[in-house]
Amino acid sequence: MRKLVLFVITISSLLITGCFFQQKTYNYKDTRFLMDTIVEITVYGEDEAKLRSGSTEGFVAFKGIADVTDNYEQHQDNDLFALNKQAGKGPFVVDKKLFTLLTATKKLPYGKIDLTLGPVINLWHENSKTTTVPSKEAVKAALAKCGDNSYTLDEAAGSVTLPAHTAMDLGAVAKGYAVDRAYDALKKDPAIKAALINAGGNIKILGKKQDGKPWRIGIQDPRHKDKMIGTLEIAPGMSLATSGDYQRYYEVNGVRYHHIIDPDTGYPARNAISTTAVHASAFLADYYSTLLFILPTKEAEKIVESTEGLEAIIINPEGQIYVSPGLKNIFKAEK
Amino acid sequence: MRKTDYLLLVVICLVALAGYLFFHSTDNKTAKLLIIQHDNKVIERVDLEKVTAETRLDVPVQDGTLTLMYDKKGAWVESSPCPEKLCIHQGKITRAGQTIACLPEKVLLTLTTPGKEAEFDAIIR
Numbered sequence: 001m002r003k004l005v006l007f008v009i010t011i012s013s014l015l016i017t018g019c020f021f022q023q024k025t026y027n028y029k030d031t032r033f034l035m036d037t038i039v040e041i042t043v044y045g046e047d048e049a050k051l052r053s054g055s056t057e058g059f060v061a062f063k064g065i066a067d068v069t070d071n072y073e074q075h076q077d078n079d080l081f082a083l084n085k086q087a088g089k090g091p092f093v094v095d096k097k098l099f100t101l102l103t104a105t106k107k108l109p110y111g112k113i114d115l116t117l118g119p120v121i122n123l124w125h126e127n128s129k130t131t132t133v134p135s136k137e138a139v140k141a142a143l144a145k146c147g148d149n150s151y152t153l154d155e156a157a158g159s160v161t162l163p164a165h166t167a168m169d170l171g172a173v174a175k176g177y178a179v180d181r182a183y184d185a186l187k188k189d190p191a192i193k194a195a196l197i198n199a200g201g202n203i204k205i206l207g208k209k210q211d212g213k214p215w216r217i218g219i220q221d222p223r224h225k226d227k228m229i230g231t232l233e234i235a236p237g238m239s240l241a242t243s244g245d246y247q248r249y250y251e252v253n254g255v256r257y258h259h260i261i262d263p264d265t266g267y268p269a270r271n272a273i274s275t276t277a278v279h280a281s282a283f284l285a286d287y288y289s290t291l292l293f294i295l296p297t298k299e300a301e302k303i304v305e306s307t308e309g310l311e312a313i314i315i316n317p318e319g320q321i322y323v324s325p326g327l328k329n330i331f332k333a334e335k
Numbered sequence: 336m337r338k339t340d341y342l343l344l345v346v347i348c349l350v351a352l353a354g355y356l357f358f359h360s361t362d363n364k365t366a367k368l369l370i371i372q373h374d375n376k377v378i379e380r381v382d383l384e385k386v387t388a389e390t391r392l393d394v395p396v397q398d399g400t401l402t403l404m405y406d407k408k409g410a411w412v413e414s415s416p417c418p419e420k421l422c423i424h425q426g427k428i429t430r431a432g433q434t435i436a437c438l439p440e441k442v443l444l445t446l447t448t449p450g451k452e453a454e455f456d457a458i459i460r
Contacts, residue, residue, distance in 0.1 A: 031372070031375070031443060031445075032375065033375075033436070033438055033441060036438060037436070037438070038434060038436040038438075038443060040434075040457075128419060129418055129419075196456055196457060198457045198459075201459040201460060203457055203459060209456075215456045215457075216454070216455050216456050217455065217456060217457050217458070217459060218430070218432060218454070218455035218457070218458040218459070219458075219459055219460075220458060220459065220460035222460075225425065225426030225427065225428075225460075226409070226426060226427050226428070226429045226430075228430070228458070231455065240459060241459075242459045242460060244460065246424070246460070247421060247424065247425070247460060248419070248421060249424070250419065276459065
């Protein structure tokens with residue numbers, strides 16, 4: 001019996017000692033305002049000082065994309081702002097990061113999203129400042145300037161040619177692309193064991209949580225801001241992006257005018273009120289969340305089910321929720 | 336097994352329990368902490384558990400004053416001089432992991448849990 005008591009004492013001592021000497025894991029969260037949204041990078045690891053510098057590297061990578069894709073302010077002489085000013089003036093050599101992004105956008109499937117929709121987006125942006133709706137003629141005239149993705153790239157020269165009067169707007173893809181670049185920077189850092197990047201709803205996850213539990217991402221109810229429609233349990237390396245009509249909008253005579261424009265009509269898209277896309281690439285998750293928002297629900301569901309690696313949640317204006325087959329086991333609806 | 340052996344076992348169990356409670360004392364799954372930031376600096380931390388009445392906080396911002404409110408359950412922006420009022424549209428946040436941002440005025444409200452267990456790692460909207 002004495003042996004048993006001795007055994008219990010030894011095990012208890014080891015457990016208690018283990019608690020004292022276990023490697024402590026820190027998390028460090030940095031928040032910055034970039035790309036007209038809040039960008040949060042949370043990193044986990046054992047060396048607090050290295051986590052700070054690692055997170056900064058993530059922000060440097062993110063800002064590198066934010067600056068060259070900003071179409072409201074010029075940051076350097078070969079960024080998107082500068083490119084838009086050169087529309088109709090022949091080939092223009094752009095920053096390498098911007099060129100790489102534009103090369104990736106050229107390969108995107110489904111031509112529905114027009115990245116040269118700048119004139120229409122700018123028109124709505126200006127009207128939002130005075131809470132007015134642009135006239136049908138103004139929308140039509142702006143739409144006529146858009147180029148149906150009519151930009152051309154010259155790989156050898158690293159130049160882009162934009163037809164006259166068009167303007168590029170990379171709002172449908174730039175945040176996701178920037179999240180991917182931040183992820184790449186964090187992944188290279190051995191001090192970072194896990195990380196979560198959240199750029200205004202464009203999320204990417206690196207590594208496993210210390211407690212071994214899955215990463216839990218809550219999805220807000222688009223019409224009841226204090227409620228959730230459910231939770232997604234996301235695996236490391238995966239990304240999510242949400243597009244909705246309930247964050248950036250204004251109302252005129254009870255009608256909501258949000259920021260996601262249907263390229264066919266020049267008016268805010270009305271087929272969905274919220275779409276969440278899940279994909280390994282944050283760039284593609286961002287693109288698909290916008291695409292699925294614009295398309296009629298049935299067409300959007302067909303694309304989700306026929307595109308490898310893509311999963312989605314789509315909420316239509318009647319409040320019906322579509323959850324793609326691949327998410328059924330990891331989506332927990334709110335009770 | 337002698338009486339003293341049993342006593343020793345009880346003592347060990349109590350020590351182990353005390354150790355467990357010590358290491359998990361910060362895990363409070365329901366407590367909520369409101370962190371208010373302006374221009375990337377924390378200006379106030381509020382333990383919502385201790386809030387007894389609806390409270391108003393005026394934050395001087397570049398275009399005037401942003402007024403935010405909080406109570407035991409959460410926080411919201413009541414008024415803001417920003418042009419698009421997106422921060423007001425975001426409504427009331429009540430769950431750990433939620434944020435409200437006013438980008439033009441650089442104000443950020445974050446709800447978090449003081450313990451290790453947050454309900455969500457992030458909330459997308």
